Amino acid sequence: MKLLNDMALFVEVVKAKGFRHAAEAVGIPNSTVSRRISALEKAIGLRLLHRTTRRIELTEAGQIYFERCKRIVDEAKLAHEQLGELLAQPSGVLRASLPVDFANIYLAPLIAEFARLYPGISFDLDLTPRVVDLVAEPFDVAIRMGHPPSSNLIARQLANLACRLYASPRYLEQFGEPSHPCDLAKHECIGFRSGKANVWLLHKGDEALEITVGGRFQLNSVGLIRRLASLDQGIAVLPAEIVAEDVAHGRLQRILPDWEGPATPVYAMTETRLLPAKTQRFIEFLRERLSGHAFA
Known part of the structure; x- marks a missing residue:
C-alpha cells in the first residue's frame, strides 16, 4: 500500500511539474514530498527526476516509470470507485x-x-x-x-x-x-x-x-x-x-x-x-x- 501511495505521489509531482504544486494538491509539506520521492528512487534503484532550482524533468527511466505508474494508479482508482458502487448497492443472494x-x-x-x-x-x-x-x-x-x-x-x-x-x-x-x-x-x-x-x-x-x-x-x-x-x-x-x-x-x-x-x-x-x-x-x-x- 505504501508503494502504491508513493507511486500516486510521483504521478502527482510529474503532473504538477514540481514538488511545491504537488504538495499543495495533496495537502502535505513540500519537504515530505521531496523526501518520499527520493526514498522511492532509492527503493527501485532508478533516478526518476532531474532536479534544478527552477523545475524538474523526467529522466528516460522516469518517463517509462511514470507511464507505468499512471496506468497502475488509474486502475487502482477505478477499482476503488467500482468497489464503492458495489458497497452502495450490494447484490447477490442473502x-x-x-x-x-x-x-x-x-x-x-x-x-x-x-x-x-x-x-x-x-x-x-x-x-x-x-x-x-x-x-x-x-x-x-x-x-x-x-x-x-x-x-x-x-x-x-x-x-x-x-x-x-x-x-x-x-x-x-x-x-x-x-x-x-x-x-x-x-x-x-x-x-x-x-x-x-x-x-x-x-x-x-x-x-x-x-x-x-x-x-x-x-x-x-x-x-x-x-x-x-x-x-x-x-x-x-x-x-x-x-x-x-x-x-x-x-x-x-x-x-x-x-x-x-x-x-x-x-x-x-x-x-x-x-x-x-x-x-x-x-x-x-x-x-x-x-x-x-x-x-x-
Missing part, C-alpha cells in the same frame, strides 16, 4: 436463518423495507426451529434471540428486548388482575419451556423476585404463547415488540406495569468478521432499526 416467531411477527416488515432499499439482493430465508451450522452450511448470517452459546462464531448484539407481563382483558375479567408478583401463583401462567419454566424472574428497579408459577401450558414457541394469551388462556411474559399489535387492538393488555422479566437479547451470528456487502448492510440495517431497544 442466506439467513431467522427465529420463526420473531421473523413472522416482527422482522417481516423490516425485511420488506430492506428489500425495497436494496433491489439487487434476493433472499433465501430459513425459518426452521433448528440451529443451523454456520460453518458447514451456506448461510451468511443467523439472527438469534437469547444469549449465544460459547463458540468460535462472531456475535453482534442488535438489541435487548424488554419483556413484560400480559394477559387478555377477558382472562382478567374472569380471574382477576394480580396486584403483586406473588399473586401469579394463583393464576394460569403460560411458561416458555426452557430452563425453569415454572420459575419466573421478575424485577422492579433494583428489586428482584423469583416467583414459582403454574399452568397447563409449557411450550417453546413465542408465537403460540402470544396466541394462547390472546385467547384467554393465561398470563405470559413476552417481548413488547412481539405483542405490540395485540395490545394496540385490545387483545392483550399489560399487567403489573412496574415489573419486567429478563430482557431478551437479539444477536446476528456470523462465521467471520469479513462480511460481503449484502450481509454487512443487512446487519447494519437491523441494528439501526432496533437501535431504540437499549442494550443491557
Whole structure:
C-alpha cells in the first residue's frame, strides 16, 4: 500500500511539474514530498527526476516509470470507485436463518423495507426451529434471540428486548388482575419451556423476585404463547415488540406495569468478521432499526 501511495505521489509531482504544486494538491509539506520521492528512487534503484532550482524533468527511466505508474494508479482508482458502487448497492443472494416467531411477527416488515432499499439482493430465508451450522452450511448470517452459546462464531448484539407481563382483558375479567408478583401463583401462567419454566424472574428497579408459577401450558414457541394469551388462556411474559399489535387492538393488555422479566437479547451470528456487502448492510440495517431497544 505504501508503494502504491508513493507511486500516486510521483504521478502527482510529474503532473504538477514540481514538488511545491504537488504538495499543495495533496495537502502535505513540500519537504515530505521531496523526501518520499527520493526514498522511492532509492527503493527501485532508478533516478526518476532531474532536479534544478527552477523545475524538474523526467529522466528516460522516469518517463517509462511514470507511464507505468499512471496506468497502475488509474486502475487502482477505478477499482476503488467500482468497489464503492458495489458497497452502495450490494447484490447477490442473502442466506439467513431467522427465529420463526420473531421473523413472522416482527422482522417481516423490516425485511420488506430492506428489500425495497436494496433491489439487487434476493433472499433465501430459513425459518426452521433448528440451529443451523454456520460453518458447514451456506448461510451468511443467523439472527438469534437469547444469549449465544460459547463458540468460535462472531456475535453482534442488535438489541435487548424488554419483556413484560400480559394477559387478555377477558382472562382478567374472569380471574382477576394480580396486584403483586406473588399473586401469579394463583393464576394460569403460560411458561416458555426452557430452563425453569415454572420459575419466573421478575424485577422492579433494583428489586428482584423469583416467583414459582403454574399452568397447563409449557411450550417453546413465542408465537403460540402470544396466541394462547390472546385467547384467554393465561398470563405470559413476552417481548413488547412481539405483542405490540395485540395490545394496540385490545387483545392483550399489560399487567403489573412496574415489573419486567429478563430482557431478551437479539444477536446476528456470523462465521467471520469479513462480511460481503449484502450481509454487512443487512446487519447494519437491523441494528439501526432496533437501535431504540437499549442494550443491557
